[in-house]
Amino acid sequence: MIEIVAAAIDQLCVxxxxxxxxxxxxxxxxxxVVIADGVVDDKERAVLRDVFQTLLETKLTPEVVDHxxxxxxxxxxxxxxxxxxxxxxxxxxxxDAVEPGILVALAVAYASDGFSKEERVVIERIADFAExxxxxxxxxxxxxxxxxxxxxMSIRTLLSTGAHRPVRVGKS
Amino acid sequence: MADARHNKSYLLDPRFQLKWTGYLVVxxxxxxxxxxxxxxxxxxxxxxxxxxAVKQAEKAYEESKSNNILTRRTMQLAGGDNPALQMVMxxxxxxxxxxxxxxxxxxxxxxxxxxxxxxxxxxxxxxxGVALVVLLALMGILITHRIVGPVHKMKRxxxxxxxxxxxxxxxxxxxxxxxxxFDTFLQMTYSLRAMQIARLATLDTTLRRAEATETPDDVLxxxxxxxxxxxxxxxxxxxxxxxxxxx
Numbered sequence: 331m332i333e334i335v336a337a338a339i340d341q342l343c344v345x346x347x348x349x350x351x352x353x354x355x356x357x358x359x360x361x362x363v364v365i366a367d368g369v370v371d372d373k374e375r376a377v378l379r380d381v382f383q384t385l386l387e388t389k390l391t392p393e394v395v396d397h398x399x400x401x402x403x404x405x406x407x408x409x410x411x412x413x414x415x416x417x418x419x420x421x422x423x424x425x426d427a428v429e430p431g432i433l434v435a436l437a438v439a440y441a442s443d444g445f446s447k448e449e450r451v452v453i454e455r456i457a458d459f460a461e462x463x464x465x466x467x468x469x470x471x472x473x474x475x476x477x478x479x480x481x482x483m484s485i486r487t488l489l490s491t492g493a494h495r496p497v498r499v500g501k502s
Numbered sequence: 503m504a505d506a507r508h509n510k511s512y513l514l515d516p517r518f519q520l521k522w523t524g525y526l527v528v529x530x531x532x533x534x535x536x537x538x539x540x541x542x543x544x545x546x547x548x549x550x551x552x553x554x555a556v557k558q559a560e561k562a563y564e565e566s567k568s569n570n571i572l573t574r575r576t577m578q579l580a581g582g583d584n585p586a587l588q589m590v591m592x593x594x595x596x597x598x599x600x601x602x603x604x605x606x607x608x609x610x611x612x613x614x615x616x617x618x619x620x621x622x623x624x625x626x627x628x629x630x631g632v633a634l635v636v637l638l639a640l641m642g643i644l645i646t647h648r649i650v651g652p653v654h655k656m657k658r659x660x661x662x663x664x665x666x667x668x669x670x671x672x673x674x675x676x677x678x679x680x681x682x683x684f685d686t687f688l689q690m691t692y693s694l695r696a697m698q699i700a701r702l703a704t705l706d707t708t709l710r711r712a713e714a715t716e717t718p719d720d721v722l723x724x725x726x727x728x729x730x731x732x733x734x735x736x737x738x739x740x741x742x743x744x745x746x747x748x749x
Contacts, residue, residue, distance in 0.1 A: 346665075349662075350662050350667060350671075350672075351661070351662050351665045351667055352662075352665040352666045352667045352734045353665075353734075354665045354734065355665055386727065386730040386731065386734070387730065388723075388726050388727050388729075388730040389723050389726070389727070390723075390727050391720055391723055391724060391727070393724070394723075394724060394727045394728075398731075417661065417664065420661060421661055421665070424658060424661065
């Protein structure tokens, strides 16, 4: 799992930077997945905190994470989950980073209490907008499921750490 | 990579571009079909008139021949003892026959010319129509590309702004339409960026003062988190190889 998630986040950040985007769609991606069932539980909040801290490269208090989640949820509610999913998919496509994005979404989904039906609907929607064939999506799901090993906390830890990431050439 | 892919294609938005190009082509095809029908009908009338003229000429020729035969017989019966008069009459009647044949041949030749002209006109109309449709389709794609190109670029840049990225270095291509809209968009990003910079400067000053005093760590962390969010749109993200501070 380490190599999958760490590489996926790393690829996403590089791809977003190359495409001229900020990495904030990863926040929206994570929020879209965790609010799929209508409730953001403690495990999901912790996963998001790890993701946000990694992206913002700073320490975040739970209150700040809650603010970010609340802001993102409000945006999703105002724009509509489908529109938001389409926007994220378009950004991922524009950056040629669709698969890393879906891998991160799957990792967030598996990091709490497994991969729920609602989470699957959200990820399938993003995959459809990004024109990922269903067969390929199932392959990605199987890939993440195989590494999850019923240990969601290990996935959460992986999302938070930068220690296992490959060092990028040409980056200071 | 995405830019390179988009720049190579003239069909950036196939649905939009083909729809409007299709409308243009359909309208022109209808107009051409109407004009073609009028022209074909006029040419058909000319051809029918020529056929009628040939029939009349043939009829006149047959009548002339019959009259000449009748005249010859009359001459044989009436002036059989006057060979000189008969010879003069024969010559005259032969000239009339030759003239009638020549007239008939001329009318047939004109009819053939008119038929050939009609065929040429039809071929020209069909050829010009096909060429015009192809030209219009290509022109339609090129013209809509001048509009769709900037829209496509604006859409991508708006997506960037939606992620908080306020540094926009892209510009429209020379000759692109919607320059005013693009300029307004750029002005918007400049204004937002200026506000963001002012907020960041204010926060930095406050943060420095807070760090110099005995401000609780959680307050400082909150201010730093806010700074990290503000700075996202103004400068490229640092390397992700540095892990975030542990909680």
